[in-house]
Amino acid sequence: MVRAPCCEKTGLKRGPWAQEEDDLLIDYINKNGHGSWRSLPKLAGLLRCGKSCRLRWTNYLRPDIKRGPFSDEEEKLVIQLHAILGNRWAAIAAQLPGRTDNEIKNLWNTHLKKRLVSMGIDPQTHEPSFSDGPLKRPPTLPSTRHMAQWESARMEAEARLSMESSASVSVLLPSPKKRTTTTTTDYFLRIWHSEVGESFQKLNKGKIGCFSPASQPSVSGTTIETEPKPDYEPEPEPRLGGVTFYPGFTHVSSPSEMEDSSDTALQLFFDIPGLNDMSFLEAHFN
DNA sequence: AACGGGGCCAACCGCACGGGT
């Protein structure tokens, strides 16, 4: 079966938008909201396809769009997020307020990818490129894998909640057909944003943290692997938000710095008795 | 001054998915 075109092409304008068209679109959406994109062009008096209108609005005309060049911090964040999420531009964009997926995609393809290549880093894997030599790629450290998985879960939950809060029905987590119930990542996200999480972030000097319950939990949905509790018994930091912090746990500050963890280790251990118990989480954070 | 090549980015295309019927 051949899919019908999104709109009747004949007689519709294509290519760059004129100022008058922008004005018509902005004026209509400000007054009526976009409603059905398909019917919008006719109602707004535009000779455009609905899809074209949607793209123009979401990528350019939306009032919350941040124009101008990306800051160093934004570029760094895009690289870090790409290392975690891959080419999921919408999920990455959800972490950069005012930036669109299209903009980030363009930034990546025109600047960041080349920069990584010039630094000898594979832009797809974010690992040192070994393609031109006999060197073999080193195995990923378990702690690194753990870190990436946890961070991935957090980022995805952040992105999803961000989308939900802006009344979007899109779900960013991969694969599952439908998500109607609260997921494990939500709990971890709540922890992250709770007093406990904030204390943890503070102790991490604002960097992304490694979060490790004392035991397990391997939870369904998104797997969160955890490090074993250190076999020594360190002096705990003062209890923060009912949770005890232990020094002495190897920490990597961000995915891009995993290769250099020795420099950035922050030595924290996050001990939450019973964190593997979902009812505990529900009771504590709902 | 003219021309060509490359960079950049807005816009388009086609696929996938979810919701409605």
Added chain:
DNA sequence: TACCCGTGCGGTTGGCCCCGT
């Protein structure tokens, strides 16, 4: 359950602009 429609998403394209020759 199957089909259709609307929308979102990622990949690709086209055209403008800048810079070097």
